[in-house]
Amino acid sequence: MLALYGEISRPAASELTIPDVIYPRLPARAASAGGFIPAGWAMESQTFGDLNRDGIPDVAVVLRQQDPRNVVANDAGLGANPLDTNPRILAIAFRSGSSGDYILRFQNHTLIPRRVDPVLDDPLEETGGIAIERGALVVSLHSFASAGGWTMSSVTYRFRFREERFALIGYDRHSVTRNSGETADVSINYLTGKIRVERGDISHDKKEVVWKKLPIPSLPMTIDAIGDGLEFHPEN
Structure with missing residues (x-):
């Protein structure tokens, strides 16, 4: 992992x-x-809003498995004990204007990473997870290690339904290195192709800002292409 984080x-x-x-x-x-x-899963969160611009509220949900076998004892190690490793599924369904039913459009289990390390916080513990804002799906994740690392960060993804896929249109990450006080903020606008990187320190207000140009791919970045939402670093 790069020194930025x-x-x-x-x-x-x-x-x-x-x-x-x-x-x-x-x-x-x-x-x-x-x-x-x-069966064996539960609704963890849901949010409603128009994602395909037809004037009808759609739904995005986070489902979490409820299997007791995924709650692992951690008697000898640091961090959470027991550790709940039950994974999540992010799903999106469009509501039909004719039948009123919800039609599944997408499901993914990698963007919200499974918690498998007892010293790392649950990635949704501090964020609230998902929202629909101005026609975009917003997914917010959190990273904090109680041992083995000094950096804590939050990352927010914005996706819009374009060309029959959920394309990444915005990415924001805020990071703080707790032992040094250094901060790093990365903001990417995929619609303009611009990257803003701001570095600073919690001890003063001085900031160093660098702008970069993001190469525009032939196809937009999708949710599935990102993989683990806490490991994805598009500015690199």
């Missing part, structure tokens, strides 16, 4: 046995947001 070692995680997960395929349609919940 500080290095995080994960010795505790290597001592744990994390169960494998088979992710279910969600129903193709449902009469309500709750109709997409598979």
Whole structure:
């Protein structure tokens, strides 16, 4: 991991046995947001708003598995004990104007990373997770290590439904290195192709700002292409 965010070692995680997960395929349609919940999973959060610009509120949900086998004992290591490693699914469904049903448009289990390290906070613990703002899906994640690393950060993604896919239009990350007080803020506007990097220190107001140009790919970056939302560093 680059120095901009500080290095995080994960010795505790290597001592744990994390169960494998088979992710279910969600129903193709449902009469309500709750109709997409598979057996053994629960609705963790939901948000409504018009994502495909047809004037009808759609829905985005975060589902979390409720398997007790994914709650792992951590008797010998640092951090959480027990550790809840139950994973999440992010799903989006458009509401049909004719039937009123919700039609599944997308599901993903990588953007919101599974918690598998007891010294790392749950990535949704501080953020509230998801929202729909001005026709865009907003996903906010959080990273904090109680051991093995000094950097804490928050990252926000904005996606808009374009060309039959959910394209990344905005990325913002705020990071603080706790032992040095150094701060780093990265903001990327994928619609203008501009990157703003601001560095500073919590001890003073002086900031160093650098602007960069983001190469525009032939196709927009999608949710699936990002992978783990805390490991993705597009400015590099």
